[in-house]
Amino acid sequence: MTTREITAARQDFRLVPAALSLWLGALAGLLFGWWAALAGGIVTMLAASFLLWRRPAGSSAGGSGWVARFRGSRWRSGLFGVLLAGLVLAGPLTIRLFRAEHDPLRELAARGTSVTLRVVVAGRPKPVHSAGYADQPSSARLVVVPADVLQAEAAGGDGRVTVGSGGRVVLIAPFQQWSDLLPGQEVTSEGKLAPPRGADLTVAAVYVRGPPVNPGSAPWWQRAAESLRGGLRQASSGLSADAAGLLPGLVAGDISGLSPQVQREFTAAGMSHLMAVSGSQFAIVAGVVLLLLRILRLGPRLSALLTGLALTGFVVFVGAEPSVLRAAVMGGVGLLAMALGRRRSALPALAIAVCVLVVFDPATAVSFGFTLSVLATGGLVLLAPRWAGALIRRGVPAGFADGLAIPVAAFVVTAPVIAGMAGAISVVSIVANILAAPVVAPATVLGVVAAMLSTFWPAAAGWSAWLAGPEADWLVLLARHASRAPGAVLSWPSGWWGGFLALVAVGVLVLALHHRRLRVGLAVVLVCVLLAVVPVQVIAPAWPPAHWSFVACDVGQGDAAVLATADSGRAVVVDTGPEPGPADECLTRLGVDRVPLLVLSHLHADHIGGLDSVLAGRSVGAVAVGPGRMPGWAWRQVAEVTTHRGVPLLELAPGQRLDWPGLSVQVLGPREVSTRQLDDTDGTVINNASVVLKAVTAAGRVLLPGDVEFDAQGELLAADTDLHAEVLKVPHHGSRYSLPGFFAAVAPRIAVISVGAGNRYGHPSKSTVDTLTADGALVARTDSGGDTAVVADAQGPEVVRRGG
Template identity: 55%
Template sequence: MASPGEHDLRLVPAAVTVWVAGLTGQLGGWWSAGLCGVVAVVVAVVLLARCGGARARSAAAALLVAGVLSAGVLTVVLRAAAVDPLRAPAARGGQAVVMMTTADRARPVRSAGYANEPGTGRKVIIRADIERVRVDGVPVASTGRVLLVAPSPRWARLLPGQQVRATGSLTPARAGELTVAVLQIRGPPEAVTTAPWWQRSAAAMRADLRAASAAVLDPDEAGLLPGLVVGDTSAMPQRVADEFLDAGMSHLVAVSGSNVAVVVGAVFVVLRLLRVGPRTSAVAAGCALVGFLILVGYEPSVLRASVMGAVGLLALALGRQASAMPALAFAVASLVLIDPAMAVSFGFALSVVATGALVLLAPAWAAALHRRSVPPGVAEAVAVPLAAFVVTAPIIAGMAGEVSLVTVAANVFAAPVVAFATVFGVLAAVTAGFAPWLAEAFVWLAGPEASWLVLIARTASGVPGAVIDWPVGWWGGLLAAAVCAGIVLAFRARRLRLLIAAALAGVLIIAVPVAVIAPGWPPAGWTLVACDVGQGDGLVLSTGE
């Protein structure tokens, strides 16, 4: 067991092996997963033969198990998806009739309209597991996963676990994913079965929360609160969504590990204050964890946090000491083995690296700030979002092609109210079905917190130069990682800190006035531009893209 203050990293090599095997197996070919597994097995055998320490041998044993599972189970799953017989008809673009089971809730696809307004023809995307499929009248023996692109709103009402039949056009799936085909649907769902009772209950709670929020709060706050609590952004105004994205606060409406920690922690602490035993409190918190997972949906970050929370609660129930890094490593390995699509999920990657930074970097950085006379509480409030930003910025930069420079400051000001808004929102969702007046009271209590978050996002996103463009793709991510690493290393030397501060001050003095006094052309929010170039006239109409 690791000594106090020392992190137990024995499961980390095993988790990295499984994750890398799943990642390379989807991006570079299914055989890559088997190769990673074989290499891990060889390394583990060598370590077991040469290492005598108990900690080293246990780490090698875990690596051996991870290598065997990667070379066996993971490789078989990836190969089955790669050679699925539906891929060939999808490449030809045939017509298919598919009987399938929905795997998650519908997610809206926002399309551009005119004058920077969202389009009216909304669609949703849904993942589903194929039961039976016929392509151009011919049965195809596929049991893979398909991505549905369907019109809203009838498809948007489907819940996980429902069987449904649909007719549509097949198109090839994107490379590097387990999805074997994309089904473009125009008509309504057919032969829809009833969703499981727990999914119907969760959907009713989400709808009741939206109704209670709309009855009490202004439109911006009413659309935000369900997003904060259960990740339901269907009623969130597009302006608020864009402001949260530019301010680097969009993770607050995506339901992450912080939501899980707040809900489970609140249940556990309340029961302990009521003098309930630790084991009973851990079991009750585990039940709350399962219920919250069903309520918010099976998002990668929520699944990661749920597995970590379950490991921690199990340790409490058994009277053992919980440790964050083994729980994180176990969550990564188990989730990738169960669903290899996690390995290429940006949400999963952001959740894992952010959690690792909060465990490994944030405490050390907070201690360093303490040594420089930063008051307790303030040091932690700065260190936590700063550590998360440093490790997630390269992923976001490579994925989105932009970097928010106001993320750390915005999240420092937002952090104090997030827990209160989450707790009040969950209580509103739970009570809305049988006591609407009580739910509206909880929503009213969450209102000031939601208003504060809207204000922070609006102010931060309005700062000139809040978001800068960045090269997209792998090279952009590596460049951002190099910049972040260089800044972190530079801050360890006093002269370099002064040089960076002077450079940033110069950029602010030069760039901000230019952006304010001479903004770019055309101006933000433009609808129509008339161009007179001397050789004729032209009219340009904004499509929002």
């Protein structure tokens, strides 16, 4: 249905109160307890009964006033729906919530009991991505596996005790051993219980260390779906790296091959919904199937049946996520209406989908994906047609009006939820989605065709994926540029208050656009704000500060430093942080697009994790490393990334001097490299092999010692190396493994500590900070100050913090 067709169809709201009653009642029960659902069900039944049977005083038999209007023939069926919703809420839903709250595994989870469980996997394992640190790569090391308990045994005083539980658990397990499981498989797992974190029906979390034991076979349809997903990944492998990871995400929500950088860019651009299968993909698939069936001149009933089977297969293919099920139920209702020859209406279908899914799985009520999916669909049904019609009346072509109204309506209704959930609002979302819309449908269709062909004609599947490549490349390019636009993401208070504040702001904006006087007032306010803000941000921006010489980027628990040259936009980079994104964003904020040299002080993950994102889209002269080649996985990763990007890889040695206009860098270390490093992954050995640099900048001398610890610092002191510098990047994130004599030799005026907020390593050490302060250094930290710059001043170097 186009927005104009929806406008022509009179919307039927009768089932909306029933859907809201069930949804809000289940939500209250999950957040506050089973008694809240029971109370909500009773109140709902009483209210519906009052409106159905109470005769207003002094009225005729038919009644009058607002009560009579609700008792009219049009609303009477809707009130019976509300009554039924109250019965379901107070009965079956309350019982399910009560059982989940009183499941025996909950009490054992509070005590951290060890258990052996026989479970059936309820959903596809979801990887948990985390930034690398030290010798751990930046990748998914854990998966979260939803499962339903079949049998449970807990450790007791007299051995194993059988626990009568049939609740839902989540298994937090090793990625390599558990990521290949499919829904429907039965497995045995041993682990330690912990209380669940979310407000859903999960009774416990299980931390599993070993592999799945005695795994059963998955149902044939799940194996077939995984074969199709694997075939799509294989067919996409001939595309560019980013497009190859994105196409399975567009078609099946499979983002296992998508880099964290691209995921971050899609989120910042407000385009992440494209990789979460929902109504748009179902509409595309259903539309193509119906078009083919119409060409074959099949009747409406047979067409509805065949399209329903296609959509059922698509659900299995993409996975039964809440937003997927919402779209599937709505599609099923629409197909049933077509088969029966009834007029289709999107709003009753949406209400039925909400009712069915909340009854089927009450945890759906607290799913952000389900909430966003329902709100976006509601915006499409109720707001987009009106706004598109208003644009058409003002002379905007119909196609353009639909293309503009749909993303605007989706943004308006989902912005409060996104703001409260993420603490940020993407202000480029509307424009990005308008530009993305033309390529989403062809990419989805071509991807589905590639998946289907992959089972019997791999070459044709590759051709279909190749045709979808330009569309996927366009989406990646669009997300990248949109996410890097100035002010692309607006920080916002998170939580309930943040969501409420965003709701008020959106309401004011919508009201202002509907009333001429308010529109004029809003325009005046916006002009005043622009006149006050734009000159400051564009003509004299707060960041980067003028004449900056050195910046320690806020990349979390890792290192990334930037040394400016005299040429605008050109800087030397030392280390790239623990994960893709933060270092790249820091360089973008600084306006650095040319990097004559990128130095990796050593090969721990918190220094090399962002290498690929820094190289992407920039002119990089070379990547330099020290003599260390451990850990082995890290060296292979650096070699692969530089080869892929076509950037030379070279080695630095003590005594080398490198010069650029306005910047001179001298290599001071490592003085000696232990032979153990050739076959040893000991963290201390690798840290002590760090490249030590001393830079001469416009703001003074800057010492960059990597993560050197006691031994390497002692070797530098023993060699009588000139370590004196006005600015010190404190080694190893301010750990306690530094010699007081090393700090005394440097004698810095400014000591910058690159460290992640709330890290589990205790960095920086209080003794280290106290020693630096006692020696007269001003200590600046990225965890509290954000990006930290050193600028040239008449009295010497000065610190400017971006975040505080």
